[in-house]
Amino acid sequence: MKLSNEVIRHYETDPSFSFPQAIELGCLLFDDVLRRSKHLKSPNGFVYGGTTGCAVWVMGDIMYSGNVGDSRFILSYEGEPHAVTVDHKPRNHMEKKRVVKAGGYISEDNRINGVLAVSRSFGDFQFKQNDALAAHEQLVTAVPDVRTVEIDDGCDFFVVATDGIWDMLTNKQVVDMVINGMGDENPLHKICEDIINCCRTPIDPETGMGSDNMSIIICTLISRDEEEEEYL
Numbered sequence: 001m002k003l004s005n006e007v008i009r010h011y012e013t014d015p016s017f018s019f020p021q022a023i024e025l026g027c028l029l030f031d032d033v034l035r036r037s038k039h040l041k042s043p044n045g046f047v048y049g050g051t052t053g054c055a056v057w058v059m060g061d062i063m064y065s066g067n068v069g070d071s072r073f074i075l076s077y078e079g080e081p082h083a084v085t086v087d088h089k090p091r092n093h094m095e096k097k098r099v100v101k102a103g104g105y106i107s108e109d110n111r112i113n114g115v116l117a118v119s120r121s122f123g124d125f126q127f128k129q130n131d132a133l134a135a136h137e138q139l140v141t142a143v144p145d146v147r148t149v150e151i152d153d154g155c156d157f158f159v160v161a162t163d164g165i166w167d168m169l170t171n172k173q174v175v176d177m178v179i180n181g182m183g184d185e186n187p188l189h190k191i192c193e194d195i196i197n198c199c200r201t202p203i204d205p206e207t208g209m210g211s212d213n214m215s216i217i218i219c220t221l222i223s224r225d226e227e228e229e230e231y232l
Contacts (some may be wrong), residue, residue, distance in 0.1 A: 003030045003055060007066075019059070020146040022065040027053070036135070040123075048125030049169035050116075050140075054085060054148050054160050056219070057127035061151045066144035067172075069118045070163040071215075074171050075149060076156040079179060084147050087163070088120040095119035103132060104139045112139055120144075125178055157220040164212030168199040178218055188218045 007026035010017050017025070034040060038045045045182040052069025065073045066182050067085040075082045088095055091110045099105070099119060104127075110145055116124060127140035136143045159174055169177075174195060181191035196214050
């Protein structure tokens with residue numbers, strides 16, 4: 001099952017769904033598929049582990065994003081960074097409020113029940129076991145934050161990346177690296193490699209910063225009225 005396909009399916013087959021509603025339902029169904037997956041279950045029949053997710057759909061002149069966890073979607077607008085999503089960290093006020101209401105706590109190192117460093121995720125079902133609570137009320141939820149961005153001529157490109165990137169670089173630093181790389185006529189995959197290499201070395205021996213698994217996507221937004229070089 002692909003999350004993007006599930007979202008599009010609900011949007012196209014049920015006229016009562018707006019696209020943001022389809023994103024939310026798609027994320028919850030995707031989480032349920034993980035819960036029931038035989039391939040992910042441990043010998044005791046329980047699915048451990050989890051992942052964050054951040055997806056972007058470009059539909060005409062509108063971008064929709066659905067974010068679950070601390071991956072991040074930023075937009076370069078006229079060369080300046082604009083964060084579209086908000087990182088789901090346990091210390092955030094609304095996230096902490098939900099966790100405490102569900103019977104959990106935030107440890108001094110900002111982890112849910114001293115374990116999990118994000119407050120929303122796919123999987124991590126040991127934090128979603130209260131049958132008396134709805135999905136959006138659990139200690140950890142897969143309900144996404146959905147944002148809408150209108151594309152205009154000021155939109156240059158957007159970046160979606162996991163927290164291993166943002167732990168090491170600011171939004172501004174990432175945007176500047178992309179702009180400089182494109183100015184040097186580097187293809188986008190090379191710019192992605194350069195950003196990851198910048199983040200993974202050197203590794204801080206005390207914090208482990210730079211040793212996280214990292215993923216990054218860069219997508220240019222090219223005006224229909226302009227002929228620009230295509231970066232692959």
